[in-house]
Every structure is written in C-alpha cells, then in structure tokens.
Amino acid sequence: MKNEEERNLGSLIKTLLRTRSLSMRKLSMLTGIDTATISRIANNKQKAKPSHLQLFAHHLGIPLAKFIQAAGYDVELHEKNATSDLSISIETIQEILVSANHLEHQFNLEQIHHELTKYEQFALTKEGEHKILDEFEQKVDQVRGAGPFINELNKMYNRYLEENISSEERTILGSVLLYFILSTDIIPDYVFPFGYLDDCLVVQIGLGRLAKLDHKHP
Structure with a gap:
C-alpha cells in the first residue's frame, strides 16, 4: 500500500x-x-x-x-x-525538462565531461585559484541550498584549500568548483528547479574521479 x-x-x-x-x-x-x-x-x-x-x-x-x-x-x-x-539520472532530467518545455536540445554526459576538461588546467592557475577563493562562497549564498550537492561542494572546496593535496586532486576539485561558479551550465541555472541538476551530475563525476584516484594512490 x-x-x-x-x-x-x-x-x-x-x-x-x-x-x-x-x-x-x-x-x-x-x-x-x-x-x-x-x-x-x-x-x-x-x-x-x-x-x-x-x-x-x-x-x-x-x-x-x-x-x-x-x-x-x-x-x-x-x-x-x-x-x-x-x-x-541524466535520462530522467532530460525527460522532465523536455516534457516541461524547458530544454529544446538534448544533453549528455559527454558535454559535461567536455566542460570539466576545459576547467582542469584553469584550476591549476593563479587566476583559477583566485576565482575559486573569491567567488565560491558567494555562489553558494546565491543558490541558498538549492540541492543536497551543496554539502558535497563545500567538502570539495575545503579539500581544495588543503596544502598537502596532489596536483591531480586539485585539478579534479578545481574543475568541479569552477563549473559551479562560472555558470556555463548545460542546463541553465534559471531553469528552476532543475537548473542545478547538471551541477549535481558534475559533483557525482568529480567524486567518482576522486575515488578512482584514491584507489590508484592508497
């Protein structure tokens, strides 16, 4: 029942x-x-x-x-x-958006991976680092807990700030944080309430990559 x-x-x-x-x-x-x-x-x-x-x-x-x-x-x-x-799932997100006439084109994980790749090297530069340090907390305030992914993003931000992490780890963390900050979303943030679901997927991808990295370097 x-x-x-x-x-x-x-x-x-x-x-x-x-x-x-x-x-x-x-x-x-x-x-x-x-x-x-x-x-x-x-x-x-x-x-x-x-x-x-x-x-x-x-x-x-x-x-x-x-x-x-x-x-x-x-x-x-x-x-x-x-x-x-x-x-x-990404399939469900797409179904909902299309049915609600919020998304005219299809999107897929390859697009999200492509965006993350663009931010990887930027995350290792001083400019990228300053962007994260100066704007992450402001962006979090803007979304005001738009989803449970915020907790994970805060953890990733705190981890990014640690001095003893590897450049590989910093690259992964930085690319996820920059995706969130820069709002170059596959699903625009203004598509409420689903505008942050691709950010959720980015967090999932980042966590998966970090898990593989931890497994590779225990």
Missing part, C-alpha cells in the same frame, strides 16, 4: 499533509502555490509542474526524487541514496 501511495502524487501529498498536520491552505502559504491548484494536483486533476514538485519537496521535507517518481517519471531510488536528489 505504501508503495502504491508513493507512486501516486496526489496520495503522497495528502499523506504528507496529514502526517505533518498541514492543510492545503497552509501549504499554499508556504509554497506560494494557489490552494485550488494544490487541490487539483492532490486529486490528480492537474499535472504538477517541475516548480511545484520542488516546492512540495522543500516544504514537505522529502527528497525531490520521490515527488518526481510519484508524478510518473522513471526514477530509480536506490536505498543508499534515498535521501538524496543526486539519485536522479
């Missing part, structure tokens, strides 16, 4: 409202979404927009990925990643 509920957006919203002792009117006040719109979504009479899903996730306190899945998109929620929006 719980599984069925989680796969039905209306049922999921009603359950969360009940368990949190919230009314639709109160949720409307929190999210800025009209009460009638919330009612239609909760009764499966209106399709939720991506921005609705993000606001519901934020104010009802469960991962965005679960709302996306309940809305009918194909999202794999692995148990170890069940609390993280980083579990959303």
Whole structure:
C-alpha cells in the first residue's frame, strides 16, 4: 500500500499533509502555490509542474526524487541514496525538462565531461585559484541550498584549500568548483528547479574521479 501511495502524487501529498498536520491552505502559504491548484494536483486533476514538485519537496521535507517518481517519471531510488536528489539520472532530467518545455536540445554526459576538461588546467592557475577563493562562497549564498550537492561542494572546496593535496586532486576539485561558479551550465541555472541538476551530475563525476584516484594512490 505504501508503495502504491508513493507512486501516486496526489496520495503522497495528502499523506504528507496529514502526517505533518498541514492543510492545503497552509501549504499554499508556504509554497506560494494557489490552494485550488494544490487541490487539483492532490486529486490528480492537474499535472504538477517541475516548480511545484520542488516546492512540495522543500516544504514537505522529502527528497525531490520521490515527488518526481510519484508524478510518473522513471526514477530509480536506490536505498543508499534515498535521501538524496543526486539519485536522479541524466535520462530522467532530460525527460522532465523536455516534457516541461524547458530544454529544446538534448544533453549528455559527454558535454559535461567536455566542460570539466576545459576547467582542469584553469584550476591549476593563479587566476583559477583566485576565482575559486573569491567567488565560491558567494555562489553558494546565491543558490541558498538549492540541492543536497551543496554539502558535497563545500567538502570539495575545503579539500581544495588543503596544502598537502596532489596536483591531480586539485585539478579534479578545481574543475568541479569552477563549473559551479562560472555558470556555463548545460542546463541553465534559471531553469528552476532543475537548473542545478547538471551541477549535481558534475559533483557525482568529480567524486567518482576522486575515488578512482584514491584507489590508484592508497
């Protein structure tokens, strides 16, 4: 029964409202979404927009990925990643963006890898280092916790600042941080709430590369 509920957006919203002792009117006040719109979504009479899903996730306190899945998109929620929006696949991101008319062209991981490669050498220069030191915290303030990837980015930033890391490690960390700072996104940041999902994917790629590096040099 719980599984069925989680796969039905209306049922999921009603359950969360009940368990949190919230009314639709109160949720409307929190999210800025009209009460009638919330009612239609909760009764499966209106399709939720991506921005609705993000606001519901934020104010009802469960991962965005679960709302996306309940809305009918194909999202794999692995148990170890069940609390993280980083579990959303690139295919799902693309499907959502296209269906919401937010993205006209396709994107893929090769594009993201290409962008990261451009920043690798820049990350090792004084100019790149100053860019990271001067602008990372300001960019974090701008997004105000737009996703769980912020915690990982903060860890990567602190690691980048350490003096005893290798140039390989600094290159990987710096390229990820610069991608985030410079906003040359495959998905524009203004495409709320999915504008930072390619940043999430960049963090995943960076963490994977760091893990391989640690394995190579234990």
